[in-house]
Amino acid sequence: MRLEPIATVSDLVERLDWQLDDDELRIAAGALEDASDLARSYGRDWDAESVPRLVRTLVLKACRRYMSNPNGYTQSRAGDETLGWNDAAGENAGTVYFTDDEQKLLRGLAGKNPALVSATISAWGPQRKRPVGLVPVDGSGKPFPLFAYEDQPW
Template identity: 65%
Template sequence: MAIFATLEELKARLDWTLDADEERIAASALEDASDLAVHYVGRDWPDAASAPRLIRTLVLKACKRHMNNPAGYTQSRAGDETLGWGDVQGENAGTVYFTPDEQKLLQEIGGRKPGLISAQVTAWNSRRRPVAAGLVPVAEPAPDAKPFPLFSDEVEPW
């Protein structure tokens, strides 16, 4: 499975120099974000170079968000040592995650677009028969059955 970004690319996006523990956490975050990206896209690439560039960007963005706030705090006070987590992140607090908008982008890269679709439905073992405009098809009880006109006229169809 491809890891879509390197540790050096992530370091270039961070505002500080990583120590050994932070480098280990960052490498794990890159692996986790790449696995999540493959899940949302619905396919994998043999190497990161063959994957779309937007996937690398989204993986780096998720990893930077995690490295800036690894515990997922949404509130912090220095005076009384108050720390808090919000319900916005829910179960993703303290983990690498993609926002709902990032998830939609990844799904669209994989060809899965949300929305309504129209699918033609036919009965089992049935055959489509072409019908001229304005003619109503007739079941085939007799061999000479022909469609009859509903509102059709050769000169004036309406």
């Protein structure tokens, strides 16, 4: 079952500083699908109507980041036309992605925050001490002596 993107292309266009041509509109639609799928993988299967507003904001933010710098450049120079990128963004350079903080926020909005829980454990019922070296036998009710030395049971 394929879900609709969490945000629309018109929502994204409102956040950009320039008018998109036909190719950019196509790329924007694909970026919104990718960002929506990623948001659902970090969070839950939100549909476009019931998605929290902050999730929609994060999807649009990731798409705006991608549309502003689709190649993932980290350095640009006008004089000699030097462009550069590095591995700081890792495998996410030039793709739609969520930062680590955005991923944590999506998990939190979905209720998937990992937590460490400490539980108190106590014995239930009376504590009976078995005689040393005797093992229970089914049916007879009488324990069977096995290695029944008081000072060295095993």
